[in-house]
Amino acid sequence: ISMGLSADFLxxxxxxxxxxxxxxxxxxFKNYWFDYGIIGIPLGTAHLFFLRWVDRVxxxxxSMANQIKxxxxxxxxxxxxxLDETYFNQFSCVxxxxxxxxxxxxxxxxxxxxxxxxxxxxxEILKMNKEVxxxxxxxxxxxxxxxxSVEKMNLNDxxxxxxxxxxxxxxLDKADVMVLPSLSEGIPRAALEALHIxxxxxxxxxxxxxxxxxxxxxxxxx
Numbered sequence: 001i002s003m004g005l006s007a008d009f010l011x012x013x014x015x016x017x018x019x020x021x022x023x024x025x026x027x028x029f030k031n032y033w034f035d036y037g038i039i040g041i042p043l044g045t046a047h048l049f050f051l052r053w054v055d056r057v058x059x060x061x062x063s064m065a066n067q068i069k070x071x072x073x074x075x076x077x078x079x080x081x082x083l084d085e086t087y088f089n090q091f092s093c094v095x096x097x098x099x100x101x102x103x104x105x106x107x108x109x110x111x112x113x114x115x116x117x118x119x120x121x122x123x124e125i126l127k128m129n130k131e132v133x134x135x136x137x138x139x140x141x142x143x144x145x146x147x148x149s150v151e152k153m154n155l156n157d158x159x160x161x162x163x164x165x166x167x168x169x170x171x172l173d174k175a176d177v178m179v180l181p182s183l184s185e186g187i188p189r190a191a192l193e194a195l196h197i198x199x200x201x202x203x204x205x206x207x208x209x210x211x212x213x214x215x216x217x218x219x220x221x222x
Contacts, residue, residue: 005047012053020054024068024076027207030184034112048072060186061208080208081187083196091173091197100131104175104199106168106190107182109140114181116146123153135171137162168193175199185209 001021002011008022028047032040048071051057057076059065065076103122107113115136122134136146136159143161150159162171168190172178178194179202187208191201195212203209 005043008047008054009050012050015053015055019056021056021058022051022054023058024051024064025060026186027064027067027184029067030207031112034110034184045071061211063207063211064186080211081189081192083189083192085196088169088193088196091169100133101176102133102135102174104135104137104171104178104194105180106137106172106178107180107188108138109136109142109146111142112183113138113140114183115142116149117181118179119146119149119153119155119159122158123155126155126158132158134159135162135175136160137165137168137171139164169197172199173197177202180204180209182206182209187212 001023002008003023003025011020011022014020028044029041032044032047034040036043048068051068051072051074054074057068057072057074059068059076059078060080062078065078068074068076103118105113105115105118107115109115115138118134118136122132125132143163147161150156150161162168165171172190172194175194176199178191178199180188180191181204182188183204183206185203185207188203191203191209191212194201201213203213
């Protein structure tokens with residue numbers, strides 16, 4: 001069983017030794033574009049193409065499965081992300097008592113996740129004299145530049161960086177809305193956690209996000 005480019009490539013040479021399974025964890029074209037630039041397009045094409053030589057491919061959502069089938073000819077099994085519901089049932093989104101509406105982002109601080117867009121949106125909301133705040137949970141290559149931007153825009157009283165948090169559920173439980181403006185997603189675990197405890201989500205309508213949201217019920221696809 002393999003996940004990732006180099007591991008998946010190695011796996012095709014194990015076909016005569018074992019039953020080979022590859023788990024694809026995202027939209028390979030978009031992910032490789034953000035990771036490697038223009039070379040990511042042929043890299044993603046090659047990755048999808050050589051999946052035809054493994055025994056079984058697993059995808060996280062139907063959009064991903066369609067991409068895999070088109071380029072590799074394989075029909076993947078779809079196994080979505082999941083939660084330990086017994087653990088998360090102890091949390092529940094109750095009416096928040098804070099005077100400020102609390103937004104939260106949970107994810108890596110990368111171009112693909114677009115955390116800077118949230119900071120810009122928050123600044124515009126604050127200009128309308130709305131009482132809001134933003135929790136940013138995660139780390140990554142953009143973290144320092146994001147902190148500098150917050151400092152420059154005098155948003156230190158409204159934007160809070162928490163860094164890597166192993167289990168962010170307690171922060172999610174305090175939020176009014178989770179926002180995830182990612183340009184590419186598999187099935188975002190943080191969104192699953194938020195939705196399960198009753199925190200509405202605003203997600204960009206890409207990849208598998210649309211499979212999580214019922215518009216007007218548990219969030220709204222952007």
